[in-house]
Amino acid sequence: MLMNGDQAETLRAMSRRASRGGLVGLPVLVRPQPQVIAVVSGKGGVGKTNLVANLAIAFARTGSRVLALDGDIGTANLDLALGVQARGVITDVLSGAKRIEDALTPGPEGLFVLPASSGEYDLANLSDRDRGLIFDSIEGLSDKFDVLLIDCASGIGANAVSFGSAAQRVLLVASPEPTSLADAYATVKVLSSHGAVRRVQVVASMVSSPAEGEDVFRRLCVLADRFLDVSVEYLGALINDPAVPASIRTGVPLLVRSPASPAAIGVAQIARKLALDEHFEPVSGAVRLFWRRVLAERSS
Secondary structure: OOOOHHHHHHHHHHHHHHHHHOOOOOOOOOOOOOEEEEEEEOOOOOOHHHHHHHHHHHHHHOOOOEEEEEEOOOOOOHHHHOOOOOOOOHHHHHHOOOOHHHHOEEOHHHOEEEOOOOOOOOHHHOOHHHHHHHHHHHHOOOOOOOEEEEEEOOOOOHHHHHHHHHOOEEEEEEOOOHHHHHHHHHHHHHHHHOOOOOEEEEEEEEEOOHHHHHHHHHHHHHHHHHHOOOEEEEEEEEEOOOHHHHHHHHOOOHHHHOOOOHHHHHHHHHHHHHHOOOOOOOOOOHHHHHHHHHHHHHHO
């Protein structure tokens, strides 16, 4: 959904009102080096992109400098979830058609998004020149952002595995449906088999209650603990909430349109846990390291 001028001004006004309301108890998150968070899911339709969009807003409201990257190159829609019209897409940067600064699109609360195109772009076929272009572009962003959020493609395709394996931390979104849990387990299995992922943080989505969210985690944990060498931790639940489809229909992000809704509060709580995570240690040059890992993974 592309916004006209009136819609854009309405979104900005709603964002200002929501921002004044704040996210109670959410600390300011400003790190000396960016943290790179990949958000994955075993299947589509579980609210992954919506979570990424609203986590980006939640972090931005703490004063963090946030870049949201659409890693779902085939069916990209993160820009729509944020209610913005793309200035450029990631393939423009990879091809050299745009500088990364020109492809970044401003979003709510001062965050930026780098959208993806709807066509496939094979990272494995990058030339040395294109690799250098990416390294130079990303290196220039290393001191400009505190948080890089990646909306990965659903499932265990090459792009999702590359982004997930290269990130510092992985968030896995799963719903109570048996197929979602089975696919979530398969995703963790593939990521752990690559050796780089040893810790996965779970968000239970589309649940009827906090208790059902914990049940989703327990069911997934039984499989992971028994068969995989990976630590699976619970981040929280996103309750079924009519405010979510309403925000999607209007093209206004949940934390802007309905900041006091149960689902928005759930997102804020998840953002708080991420911000206060004592087990996370930022890595110097995290953004550059992330891209080098992605390119190395796809070229091997």
